[in-house]
Amino acid sequence: MSMKHSVRLAVNGALYERLVEARMTLADFLRNELHLTGTHLGCEHGVCGACTVLLNGNAVRSCLLLAVQANGAELLTVEGLTAGEQLHPLQRAFQDRHALQCGFCTPGFLMTAFAFLKETPRPTHAEVREAISGNICRCTGYQPIVQAILQAAGETATDKKRDIPKR
Amino acid sequence: MKPAPFEYFAPEKIDDAVELLARYGEDGKILAGGQSLMPLMNLRLARPQVVIDINRVTALDYIAQGADGVLAIGALTRQRSLEHSAVVKDHNPVLAATMPLIGHFQIRNRGTIGGSLVHADPAAELPAVSLALGAEFVVKSERGERVISAEKFFLGSMTTVIEPTELLTEIRFPRWRPGSGWAVEEVARRRGDFAMVGAVVWLQLDGTGLCEETRVALFGVEDRPVRIVRGEQILLGNRPEADIFAEVAEVVAEQLDPVSDVHASREYRKEVGACLTRRALQTASGKVGKGVDP
Numbered sequence: 001m002s003m004k005h006s007v008r009l010a011v012n013g014a015l016y017e018r019l020v021e022a023r024m025t026l027a028d029f030l031r032n033e034l035h036l037t038g039t040h041l042g043c044e045h046g047v048c049g050a051c052t053v054l055l056n057g058n059a060v061r062s063c064l065l066l067a068v069q070a071n072g073a074e075l076l077t078v079e080g081l082t083a084g085e086q087l088h089p090l091q092r093a094f095q096d097r098h099a100l101q102c103g104f105c106t107p108g109f110l111m112t113a114f115a116f117l118k119e120t121p122r123p124t125h126a127e128v129r130e131a132i133s134g135n136i137c138r139c140t141g142y143q144p145i146v147q148a149i150l151q152a153a154g155e156t157a158t159d160k161k162r163d164i165p166k167r
Numbered sequence: 168m169k170p171a172p173f174e175y176f177a178p179e180k181i182d183d184a185v186e187l188l189a190r191y192g193e194d195g196k197i198l199a200g201g202q203s204l205m206p207l208m209n210l211r212l213a214r215p216q217v218v219i220d221i222n223r224v225t226a227l228d229y230i231a232q233g234a235d236g237v238l239a240i241g242a243l244t245r246q247r248s249l250e251h252s253a254v255v256k257d258h259n260p261v262l263a264a265t266m267p268l269i270g271h272f273q274i275r276n277r278g279t280i281g282g283s284l285v286h287a288d289p290a291a292e293l294p295a296v297s298l299a300l301g302a303e304f305v306v307k308s309e310r311g312e313r314v315i316s317a318e319k320f321f322l323g324s325m326t327t328v329i330e331p332t333e334l335l336t337e338i339r340f341p342r343w344r345p346g347s348g349w350a351v352e353e354v355a356r357r358r359g360d361f362a363m364v365g366a367v368v369w370l371q372l373d374g375t376g377l378c379e380e381t382r383v384a385l386f387g388v389e390d391r392p393v394r395i396v397r398g399e400q401i402l403l404g405n406r407p408e409a410d411i412f413a414e415v416a417e418v419v420a421e422q423l424d425p426v427s428d429v430h431a432s433r434e435y436r437k438e439v440g441a442c443l444t445r446r447a448l449q450t451a452s453g454k455v456g457k458g459v460d461p
Contacts, residue, residue: 005175022175022218025209045206049273058247058276064205065277066198068175069222112273133358134271 005068011036012080022068027051029067030077038078038107042136049135050108052115053077059115078107081114090114090152099148101139108135113149123153170208177220181307181336184221188332189309191217197334198222199243199282202274227281227336230254236342238262242281242335250275259340261300261349261369265292268351271359281335284320287327287391290361294321295386296351297338298394299367305337312336321391347371348407348451352443353387356430362387363431366443368451370407378402383415383444388425388436395419398444407452415448416441 004019011034018033027044030036030053042048044063051062054076081088087095090113100106109132116123116131123131128149129142137145178184188195196215198204199222207213221227227243230252238258240249249255250266269275269283269292283293284304296302297317304315306329320327329335353365365386373379381402383395398415405411425436 003174021172023170023172023208025169025205028169045209046202046274049271052273055276059273060276061202061273063209064201066175066201066205066220068177069201069220116272130358131272134273 005071007067007071009070009073009075011075012077018067020067022066024067025063026053026055026065026067026070027062029070030062030075033067036077036079040104040107042104042108047136048105048108049112050105052108052111052135054111054115057115057118059112076111076114078110081110088114089155090117090149093148093152093155094145097144097148097151099140099144100137105135105137105139109137109145113152117149117153117156121153121156123150125150128153170205171211171214173215174217175220176217177223179223179225181224181226181334184219184224185307185309185332185334187217187219188334191219193331195219195331197285199285200245200278201282202270202278203282203286203288221334232258238340238343240280240338240340242284242337243279244281246270246275246278246280246283247272249280258343259300260343261296261351261367262340264349265296265351265367268292268353268362268365274359280338284338285327285329285335287321287323287325288361289324289390289392290363290365290387292351292353292362292365292367292386295365295367295384295392297340298392299369299382299384301341301382303339304335305339306333307336308333314339318394324390344371346456348453348455350447350450350454352447352450354439354443361430364388364425364436364439364443366440366447368444368447370402370448370451370455372407372455376406378405378407383419383448385419385423385440385444388423388440393423395422395444397422402448407448407455409449412445412448412452416445419444 008017027041030039040050042050046061046064053062128146176187194216198218198220227241229241231239232254256263302317349369351367353362355362367384370381371379381399383398384392386392398418401414420437420441423437423440425433427433
């Protein structure tokens with residue numbers, strides 16, 4: 001029953017291998033096995049979006065995936081957004097616009113916005129609202145988050161040097 | 168909030184998945200996109216002994232347009248793939264338009280067409296769309312293959328005719344008739360929430376502008392998607408106009424037998440069902456004859 005499975009994957013460019021039970025979610029794997037605690041767990045049943053990460057380039061809820069399912073995959077978590085001490089344009093925009101208060105939901109919003117801007121580099125206000133509709137924030141009232149994402153989109157669309165890194 | 172222990176298999180071939188289903192029967196549970204099963208497992212509302220993860224069965228992930236015009240979709244095809252597929256947009260605009268109504272994009276990145284159909288949540292869009300469009304489901308077991316119509320597939324809340332040893336492999340939508348009018352409408356508290364009430368309508372006119380064929384289906388109101396056959400009959404042979412739509416809406420309010428729950432009362436659901444049907448018929452009639460993808 002509690003047989004362990006080998007999971008090998010790349011997170012933010014680094015390779016990891018662990019033996020885990022099949023029932024371990026990807027979110028718990030990231031936090032407890034790899035100690036990448038930037039990925040937050042809110043509801044643990046796919047409603048709040050706090051645990052959003054990129055799996056092979058696609059934004060997914062890491063609480064609704066088993067770690068074994070990510071065997072062989074490439075992941076990007078919030079820790080991978082920064083280049084060293086330099087904030088990612090999205091993170092800077094969140095800071096500029098006061099798009100967070102307690103910060104619990106922020107990693108999920110950042111990863112959602114990152115995936116969204118990859119596909120939609122010049123979004124409209126309405127498109128941004130739609131994109132973050134699957135993430136819950138209980139502090140900010142969402143307006144600053146929308147503004148931050150639009151600001152980051154504006155910067156990355158005009159400044160090549162600040163282009164969102166391709167992963 | 169952790170799943171109870173289970174035995175895990177990740178077959179790569181359809182036959183291996185089917186063999187595992189045969190071996191474990193009632194104890195085995197197929198894991199597709201996991202957007203419904205995983206929450207149930209995290210909350211321990213579901214405690215399968217054996218999880219058969221089909222995400223590595225790549226042969227179940229395809230969108231194919233046959234020579235006969237039938238649109239065949241592999242059960243593991245992600246909702247996001249259907250949303251972005253040019254083939255789906257051209258050959259089944261209803262299906263394409265339904266996708267953005269399902270959850271959020273992070274959910275659709277994982278969620279599959281087959282998973283949603285087999286899960287058969289009464290408030291889900293895809294079961295109603297498949298019913299309205301006359302889809303067929305191909306299911307496979309060690310005994311062979313059978314094809315089930317959407318009409319006979321859904322038995323009740325989260326219950327279908329699929330046996331524990333069967334695997335849904337393909338969903339077939341009949342040839343899309345260019346010039347058909349259609350609409351999908353729903354009312355939910357917030358974007359991406361489950362619909363409290365939803366309506367799917369489809370209609371085709373003859374050369375003289377009279378309604379020749381039509382489907383009206385509602386979801387989120389009863390324990391499974393419901394067709395409003397009496398309403399469809401009212402439309403047949405008539406011009407698609409407001410007074411006829413009002414008659415159909417009346418039938419909807421009469422026929423629907425919704426439950427009251429925390430999301431909406433029975434009366435509210437009846438009223439919204441009628442209203443959405445009228446609106447959807449209006450939208451659909453506006454699209455008639457405007458080409459493949461209005």
